[in-house]
Amino acid sequence: MEKRGRGRPKVSSVGTMSEAAVELFLEVGFEEASIDDIAARAGVSRGSFFTYLPGGKADALWHYLEPTIEAVEPKAAESGARKPVRECIEAVVQAVEPWGDSVPQILRDAELMHVEEVLQNTGGKRFEEAAERLAVHIALAEDSLPESPRPATISRAIVGAALGSIRAWMQHASEPAADAVRRGLEPLVAYEAK
């Protein structure tokens, strides 16, 4: 049996740690939520905090959003008729499909938790990774490189438009997220190579 510090059993996980963090963010706001208090609520020592959330408190938010970003993975067209831009758009639409017509709590309560700027400052790298996956897909289909103008531009236009349409959708969410995002991204098929 593995020896653990202070004989404490491993009762936590990234999930329970993130849950404890978000509970505290809702109560006192992101800035005021101390790492000590989050660790205590999750039932682990302060030292364990960074084992679960190595990037700090913001990682607790991304724990809930990263699965959606990571789901943005375009599939090659099976028919052989490759339409990489449309495939990328579909990849984003499918990634938000699980949200249905209810806004994820982390986004819905972002203002309450005072994390809007935190999400903005810590989202860059994560959205860039999604854009890079799209760029690779387009480059493969167009026989170019992901850093060439078209793949680089189209991929970031898609990510930007997706963020904008999700942002607008969040205000009312009177339809499924996937429908709002599809409508927002539709004009980007103008980038499809003729």
Add this chain to the structure above:
Amino acid sequence: MEKRGRGRPKVSSVGTMSEAAVELFLEVGFEEASIDDIAARAGVSRGSFFTYLPGGKADALWHYLEPTIEAVEPKAAESGARKPVRECIEAVVQAVEPWGDSVPQILRDAELMHVEEVLQNTGGKRFEEAAERLAVHIALAEDSLPESPRPATISRAIVGAALGSIRAWMQHASEPAADAVRRGLEPLVAYEAK
């Protein structure tokens, strides 16, 4: 005459402080450049550092990039025939026009200074502000609100596509930035209301 701490004359400014910071970033890399060393190089006390760069070391980088972002200000069409999407595209093209065909040093040397991730993490809020100006322009023209789906989506698609096309342009810069960005953003006129 205003009394100054320690009688030191005000020899610095945001510009000289940023210059000192970037020089040091180039020599030792962003992480290793201490605030003490930057202040000393700029000829001011450590305490003055945050007077000039309140957001910390990254502010020195943005000192050179912010004028470009702030220049993204769409003009209303004079003819009365409003084409807000095209006007927004032109606003971005004109903002990068002063770069000509040479990549701004901060971007060119980003890898050398180890600031690529720093720029990603600190750019969110700044690009968001540019997107909001574009959204306001579109909303005015279309008689909607900046946070409605179309303005929110189009504005972020434009910013995303601009960042992608600048990124690709930086690799070779064999033509003016404005030409590369115009070509990258051109398909976005598909968003123009019919």
